[in-house]
Each structure stands twice: as C-alpha cells, then as structure tokens.
Amino acid sequence: MGSRSSMSTIDNPSVLYVTLGCAKNEVDTDRMRALLLEDGFGEADTVEDADAIIINTCSFLASATSESIETTLELADNVAAGVRSRPIVMCGCVPSRYGDELKGELPEVSAFVRADEEDGIVRVVRNVLGMGEPPMQDVCGQALRTIEGTSAYVKISDGCDRFCSFCAIPYIRGAYYSRPADEIVAEVHRLMEGGVREIVLIGQDTGIWGSDFKPRRTLSDLLRLVAEEVRPYGGWVRVLYLQPEGMTDELIATIRDTKEVLPYIDIPIQHCCEGILSRMNRSGSIEELRALFDRLRSEIPGMVLRTTGMAGFPGETDEEAEELASFIAEQEFDYTSVFAYSPEEGTAAAEMADQIDEDVKLERTQRLIDIAEAMGFAATARHVGERVKVIVDGVEQGERGPELIGHAWFQAPDSDGAIHIEEGEATVGDIVSCDLVDSFCYELIGVMVEDGDDL
Ligand code: SF4
Incomplete structure (x- = not known):
C-alpha cells in the first residue's frame, strides 16, 4: 500500500498499476514496480489514492488493443472526475506497436513507454510528476522483482x-x-x-x-x-x-x-x-x-x-x-x-x-x-481420486460460502482450472494436501488432508 500525497510537491508519491494481457506483461509490470519501489515510490490500490497511473498494455490482437485503449480512457475519466490531476503513463505493447501515432490520438496520456524502454520508468514517472532527476540506477542485468504469492x-x-x-x-x-x-x-x-x-x-x-x-x-x-x-x-x-x-x-x-x-x-x-x-x-x-x-x-x-x-x-x-x-x-x-x-x-x-x-x-x-x-x-x-499438493491461491465465494481456491501441478496458475477446497483451513500461499473427490468442467473439488506441507 502506498501513501497518499496531496499537492504538487510530492514527497511520497504512489503509483497505481493496471496490467492487461498475458503473464509476460505481469512480469514486466512487476519489474517496473520494483524499480519505482526502490526509488521510494509507494503503491496505490485505487485511482483516488494514486499520484500517477501506469497502464501496461496488450496489442496481441486488435481486440486487445481496443481493450487497452478503452481501459486507458476509463482511467482518464476516473482521473477527470477527481479533484486533482494524476498523470497516466501508457507502457508495453500498444506504444511499441503504434509509437508516435498515439501522441495525437490519446492526449489523456502523459507519456508513452515502449516495452524496450521500461527500465527507464523511474525517470518517466518522475518527469510526469514534475519531480527531479532520479539518482543513477544501474538496472542492467538486475533480477528486479517484488515477491508475492507462492x-x-x-x-x-x-x-x-x-x-x-x-x-x-x-x-x-x-x-x-x-x-x-x-x-x-x-x-x-x-x-x-x-x-x-x-x-x-x-x-x-x-x-x-x-x-x-x-x-x-x-x-x-x-x-x-x-x-x-x-x-x-x-x-x-x-x-x-x-x-x-x-x-x-x-x-x-x-x-x-x-x-x-x-x-x-x-x-x-x-x-x-x-x-x-x-x-x-x-x-x-x-x-x-x-x-x-x-x-x-x-x-x-x-x-x-x-x-x-x-x-x-x-x-x-x-x-x-x-x-x-x-x-x-x-x-x-x-x-x-x-x-x-x-x-x-x-x-x-x-x-x-x-x-x-x-x-x-x-x-x-x-x-x-x-x-x-x-x-x-x-x-x-480423471484426476478425481488422486491425492495432490495444492498451492492455495485465494478465497472465492462458493455455493456454500467462502472457499479456498488453489492449483495442483497439472494446472498452470491463471490459465487452467482450479481446485476448490471444500474442507479445511489454510492461508493464501500455503501448500496443502488434498484428496480430489469430484470435478466439474475444468475444476476439481478437494478435501484437505494432513500430509506434510512440501510440494
Ligand atoms: S510469431 Fe507470434 S505466434 Fe509465432 S512463435 Fe512468435 S510470438 Fe508465437
């Protein structure tokens, strides 16, 4: 969570990150987040709490480009509805694909950053916020990530x-x-x-x-x-x-x-x-x-x-x-x-x-x-009847109330089905053992059992 600043002299600015597209974009956003955190920026959860907004876009298909532009315009509307301006920085595939064409088309955006320019994000964000030059950051070759989840x-x-x-x-x-x-x-x-x-x-x-x-x-x-x-x-x-x-x-x-x-x-x-x-x-x-x-x-x-x-x-x-x-x-x-x-x-x-x-x-x-x-x-x-290790990814509202959701080795996170854990208690990020007792569509029902906590 970032802290909120209120005036144009920004001491502890916060950035809201919006990521569209594939997992590769999630990684790129995380790298930008890590660079900005290292420079003292906080992270905002809402437009209202943010001093600047980074939208990392997808342009793999025409529909993804449209979604990227629509989301940017919605963010701009939200910014316009607030009491102060919050610059929007558009990063990733849309600027990489359309380059300078965008400047005339999207005046709502303060800066465009191509995918190969994202290591310079601190300078760009400081610039749009009217802050000074950043200290030299040698990011070349650095394994910059924020760590979240399992x-x-x-x-x-x-x-x-x-x-x-x-x-x-x-x-x-x-x-x-x-x-x-x-x-x-x-x-x-x-x-x-x-x-x-x-x-x-x-x-x-x-x-x-x-x-x-x-x-x-x-x-x-x-x-x-x-x-x-x-x-x-x-x-x-x-x-x-x-x-x-x-x-x-x-x-x-x-x-x-x-x-x-x-x-x-x-x-x-x-x-x-x-x-x-x-x-x-x-x-x-x-x-x-x-x-x-x-x-x-x-x-x-x-x-x-x-x-x-x-x-x-x-x-x-x-x-x-x-x-x-x-x-x-x-x-x-x-x-x-x-x-x-x-x-x-x-x-x-x-x-x-x-x-x-x-x-x-x-x-x-x-x-x-x-x-x-x-x-x-x-x-x-065919996995029903197996006992598997499950990485607990979150909590969702199930038919019988809140239930834990996770994935096993045969499910890539975010792309395949999930395991709905109907019995047992755990925290997000835990690794638990489950007996798989039923399935529907790509989803499986698991019952937690005691069986060690390593994968
Ligand atoms: S050109 Fe596109 S679809 Fe073909 S391998 Fe490269 S990224 Fe994949």
Missing part, C-alpha cells in the same frame, strides 16, 4: 524471430533475445528465498532459449540450473510456450529426468494441416505432430499437454477445419485454448485474399471450443 512467472526471453504470418508480436516486441542464465538464476534464487515455491518460465518462444548465445546454450541447460535453485526448497518448475520444433531429444530427457521440472508442456500448435501451417509460416504436419505427442506421452510419465488451436485462418477449407477438430479430439489434450483468426494490421496473413467470413469463423471456433472442452473436462475428471 507461484511466480520468470521471463527467460523476449521478442520473436519466427514471423508466423498471423502474428504481430515480432513487430511489437522486436527480435528474439534470451536473458542471460545468471540473471534468471539470480531472480529465481531471490523468489525462492522470498517464499515462492513454483517457478513458471515464460517467453514468446521458450524452446529456443540460448540459441542466440555464443557458444549456443539450450533450454535444457537452463532448466537444470533453475531446478538446482528450487531443489533445496522442494519447489516446482514449469515451462510454457514451447513451439513444437523446440521439443528436442535433450529437452524431453531433461523434463523426464529432472524431478523438479513438471511433466506439463504447453505447445501451441495453431493448426495441424501442413498447407495451413506452411501459409502460417510455421512448419510441421499432422503426422509429425502426432508422432511428437505420442512420444511425449510414452516417454514422460503422467504427461499433461496444453495447446492452442486457431479457427478460420485465411483459405482454411471445411475439410481442413474438420481435420483440426478431429486432431484435437483424437489427442485428448488436457487444455486447449481456441482462437478465431483475426487479421492483424501489418501481418502477412491480413493481406491474404481468401479471408474467411466471420459467421463461418465463429461456427468453426465454437466447434473447436466444444471439442476442446469435452476433452479437457474428461481429462480433469
């Missing part, structure tokens, strides 16, 4: 060089670069010392981590280093956003043989038909994907698979749409996110002539969602 995302890379034809990320986040291993390990170390027990490694394309180093390094090297850091604490490591080509023999062996690395893999396939994949500027075919998933399941005991499918890519025929639906059904993925293709400004696919009608896209999307849910709900139900 699970933490750690970004291992940024940018992307793949240029999938539907995706704006390479234009927004720039070229791929890996964070150095020592910086990542230092961040993990601090998080574990601060009470975190689950590390979730993220990036646009985690599988090629280290390929830009000389000599080249691999995600397996990094996983082994991170596993060593979490081992003394009995912690978990989870890795998200692996492209199919990133699943090397070495990586499969590392996941299989490293106890701390969860047998949970998130591989966004987008499609399974070779022709569509090729026009997406991606590689692979249904046979290759089938072989990969068969291999993962046979070599890694208990393998849990998450994927992403896209409906209505330009030129997708009825047969190709059906083939993707059948593949998702056949593979019985534990979790499948489904997206309707949306033409993103500046991407190659947006220029393709054979765009699919919205009605057809929606129909195909719904069909994929129905199949994905049927498979996912069944996969969730």
